[in-house]
Amino acid sequence: MSAFRSALLFSMLPLFAGCQLLNLQSSAPAKVSTAGMTRMQGTLTGDNGKLLFQPCGEPRRYVVLDRGNTAILQEAAGLADAQGKVFADLRGRFNASKAEGGDGQLDLHQWYRVERTGQACEDPNFKRLTLHADGENPVWNVNVSGKGMIIDVQGQPPVALPYLEEQLPDGRFNLSSEANGQRVELWVAPQRCVDSKSGALRHLSAELRINGQAVRGCGYYGGSRND
Template identity: 50%
Template sequence: MRTARFLLLSCLPLFSACQLLGEREPAPQGPATRLQGELAFEAGQLLLQPCGEQQPVVLREGSSGLLREVARIGEKGSPLFVDLDGRKNATAETELTVEHLYHLEREGHGCQDPDLRRLVLTASGNEPDWNLRLNRHGLVLQRPGQEPLALPYLEEQLPGGSYSFSSEANGQTLDLWVAPQRCIDSMSGALRHMSAELRLDGELLRGCAALGGARQR
C-alpha cells in the first residue's frame, strides 16, 4: 500500500504538467515514432530510456492512458518495459506525446529480447499457459511440457483493425484471432493492446496480444 501510494504521489506532478500543457498553445508535432524501452520517474517527469539509445525521452500523457496503467501495475522494484508510439515535439526532439500503448509489463526480457524489432505479433494466455510469437517467416507456439511447434501461417487483415492468422501443417490446424481491445494478463498484470483467441485442433484458448516491432498499427 505504501509503495503504491508513493507511485501515485509521484505521478501528481505529471498530471499537473499535463494540465499546464493543455492550457497553452500546443507544440508543433513531428511524425509518428515507435519506441520500446524502460520507464523511470525523475524530477517529476516520466522518462523513457529507449532500447539501445543513450538519450532519454520525456513522455507526455496524450490520450494513451499511460499514467493510469503505470499506477495500476505499481512499483515492485523491477523496471517497467513499455512499447508505445507517439509524436515528438518538432522543436524538442527529446519530448514525445504518447498516442498509443502496445505493451506494458514488469516481467519478461524487455530490451534484451533479440527478436524485439523482428516480431510481427506476440500472444499469450494462462490456464493453460501458452505463448505464440510470429515473425515474417513463421510462428512458434510454446506450451509447458511440450516441444515448441513451428509452423508457416497465412495472415488476413479484418475490418476494425483485427487480424486472423491460420496454419494447417504437420496434421495440425491452428487459428489465431486478435482484436484491438485493452487486455490485462490475469497472472502478471501486463497490458497489451489486443485480445486474442487461439483455436488449436478444436481447443479454444484465450489471452492477450500485441503487434511486434516489425508491424505498425
C-alpha cells in the same frame, strides 16, 4: 500513495485539465495518423512532478505528454518496481530539443506494452517478430514472423507452421494454418488486455484455437510489423 504514483499523478494534472476542455469543444475528435511517429522501448519513471521516458540503451530522458489520451499514468502506476520504474513500449513523436526537466519531449499517442522492468530491453527476438501472443491454463505462446509462426503449448513440443492472415473489420485479424491434420487459428483484436499471471498490459487480446479448443491470452506487435 506511492512516490511513483504521486509523481505521475501531479505530472499529468495539467494534461487532464486540457483533455476536459477539449472534450467540451468536440465530442468526436479526429483520429490522429501515426505516420511519421517513432516506436521505442524503454523505462518510464516519475521525477519532480514529470513523467519521463528513457529509451533502451540511451542516456537521454524525454518528458512525456500524453497527446493520445492513452491513460499511461494509470496504466504504469500499478506496475512500478522498487525504483519507481516500469518498462514501456510506446509510439509517438520524439523531439530532441531540450525540454524542462528532460533532454527532449515525447508526444505520446499509443502504447503497446506496459510491464514490470525486466529483460525486455534485451529481447533478441523482438525485432524479427511481427506478433507475439501468450496465455495461461495451459501456458502457451505464439511467435509470428515473416517465415511462419511457432506455437508452444505446455506439455507439447513446439510446432513451426506456415500461415495465412485474414484482415477483419475494426482492426481485427486472424492467422490460420492446417498441417498434420490439425486446424490452428489465432484470433487477434485491438483491445486492452491484462496478463493474468504478471499483470502486464498488452494492446491486443488473443485467442488460440487448436482443433476447435480455445485458450485466451494477450498479445503485442513485434518490431517488424509496421502498424
